[in-house]
Amino acid sequence: MKYVDEYRNKRLIDKVAREIRSVADKGRFYNIMEVCGTHTMNIFRFGLRDLLPSNIRLMSGPGCPVCVTPNEFIDKAIWLGGLKGVIIATFGDMFRVPGSYSSLEKEKAAGCDVRMVYSSMDALDIARKNPEREVVFLGVGFETTSPTVAQSILAARKDEIGNFSVLSGHKTMPEALRSLVRGSRLNIGGFLLPGHVSVIIGKRPYEFLSKSYKKRCVIAGFEPLDILEAILMLITQKRPAIEIQYTRVTGKSGNPIARRAMEKVFDKKASLWRGIGKIKDSGLVIKDNFSDFDAEKRFSPKIKRPKENKGCICGDVLQGVKTPLDCGLFGKACNPENPVGSCMVSTEGTCAAYYKYRGKGNG
Amino acid sequence: MGKEKILLSHGSGGKLMHNLIDTLFLKELGNEISRKKNDSAVINIGNKKIAFTTDSYVVNPIFFPGGDIGSLAIHGTVNDLAVCGARPLYISLGMIIEEGLDMDILKRITASIKAASKRSGIKVVTGDMKVVEKGSCDKIFINSSGIGELYYRGLSTDNIKAGDAIIINGGIGEHAISVLSKREGIRFSSAVKSDSAPLSALITKILKASGKVRLMRDPTRGGVATTLNEIVKDGKFGVSIDEKSIPVKRGVREACELLGFDPLYLACEGRVLIVVAKEDAKKVVNVMKKDALGRDARIIGRIIKEHKARVCLNTSLGGRRIVDMLSGEQLPRIC
Amino acid sequence: MCLGIPMKVVKIDGDEGVVEAGGLRKRANLSLTKGLRIGDYVLLHAGFAIEKLKDKEARKTLQVLRDMHI
Known part of the structure; x- marks a missing residue:
């Protein structure tokens, strides 16, 4: 695959790994957070930790949309799915995520019409084909995904598709990082910033990290060579700055068309992050002039008080304060078949990655 | 526990399925043969060792690039016998057909079963069919069971x-x-x-x-x-x-x-x-x-x-x- | 947090198009990227082309690493 295989070239990867080992100062620890869940997954999938010296510590961050979606969102989706005539359309990612009392997978077995889609446009197609039904699309994801969902809402308006709406659980990354560095209980020296979010927003929204908080940052791609090169850039960065490693798709200013679509449809609002709490301006809600397409406003979901799972330390894991191995539930009460927290259910969740690739945490 | 329902994941071949098999089926129905959990059961009849297996095919869509539900039902069962060191001999077919299925589709599937049987060197020797109301199954489900003669011992x-x-x-x-x-x-x-x-x-x-x-x-x-x-x-x-x-x-x-x-x-x-x-x-x-x-x-x-x-x-x-x-x-x- | 894979544009029809990788073809929405041409590579996420790949930059990255002397 072009633009993939080149970045999995073992010879080059070995070379960069050697360089990392030779330039890393043996007398110090490098605490690096990979913000994005896809980075976490690929670091495990390719066994990249084995290539790094032991004084480079990688911590997983809050960049997994499934993991940070609160129970409340799933509870609402389930409530909506229980309405007569409603079809819930969702990315596969959300299907098994437990809410306070159930999951979409379980509700489907109980009769709820849940359809998995690859794109929000596919959900719109379902609405077109089923004019007598109501299609509610579950909008989750960060800035990479929210413009695509915005486009679907704009298309629905243009084509006058009245039976399509979105339950928006979209979140934004820079605000989460701000809250993380502000309240940081852990010493993080540098960040691998999410390449695909940055494709949309560019580098400017992260500048506070280097300017106000003196954090070193590199916007990184997702292939093994990208990740290692970004680590090398990070540990050799002279002064705190936001550098871009993933230059083949990420420009300084991002994708303006995508941002415009986002701004047209969504407003920023405070949002609840699982395990982390409410973060100012970190959520995207559908603007009032698109309220016909806002499932929240159209159906006003009435849910029982959401319940968070006791003993689950997902919140600390998402903030890089603890690892799954510190959790009493990990691998015992909480496993991929019976996930307690969403970091276990999301394939890119830190707990799932630890469980899947390290073997129940013993490896 | 009383409200627990069967999920699609129970049928995915992963851990949930294994747990269900162990904690329900093998617990209630298990014996010295089934507990070995091989692809086929190996049983003694007279002085012969026979491999015996069964499988159900519910693939959706029923026609896909490189095959269809008919050929799959033959190959799957043949392979379950073959990997146990048995020569596949006879197969039974049970078909559950949804009311309203095009006759042409059933003919195509039958032709495919015929070709697959010939290629695999087995005979379909018995069968059954049921037609169920529209919506009770998706087009067609096929169960096939097979027996074969063990010619290689000690696969374990x-x-x-x-x-x-x-x-x-x-x-x-x-x-x-x-x-x-x-x-x-x-x-x-x-x-x-x-x-x-x-x-x-x-x-x-x-x-x-x-x-x-x-x-x-x-x-x-x-x-x-x-x-x-x-x-x-x-x-x-x-x-x-x-x-x-x-x-x-x-x-x-x-x-x-x-x-x-x-x-x-x-x-x-x-x-x-x-x-x-x-x-x-x-x-x-x-x-x-x-x-x-x-x-x-x-x-x-x-x-x-x-x-x-x-x-x-x-x-x-x-x-x-x-x-x-x-x-x-x-x-x-x-x- | 977001899977994105590079695929080649093989058909453009207004905001819709077809992208290809390894013989796999998929319909894609191209409305988030401007000025695409057949043969361009795009990053596909959730059915949308969210950005065009810059070949010059891609080659530059690799060249820097190849030239690195250790």
């Missing part, structure tokens, strides 16, 4: 030794991707064809070439990862596999990148994993390569003393990771 996890080689006869995940490419909501076009095929002739050649084959398994639901985990489940050994030696064809790889899948968990319907003594491994691979169904045969790993009950993958970049059993069917994801 008990015979595995550290150092044994693990061989596969071709690329992984082609069946799963060909079926997925036609699924509603995912749909893409691709040149990938299902690998569905009868393996009995190939397996006969393998067993003729080596008397030191320890075990064979066909990696269907749950894929190679799940099957290898099952092989070492009893905890005496571990498995080490090398990512770069595992054949993943063009098209399968791209589909996996697109949907966020790991090919190690994708179902195959014409693949066999062979555990054989190290000294015979090359010989077996050479024999396999001469057969059309074994052209891409290669050694993908070995049985090890360490990492008991675990499957370890050496990544193509020199790292290492554990490959667990599938927990629920892989879902297309965007994250």
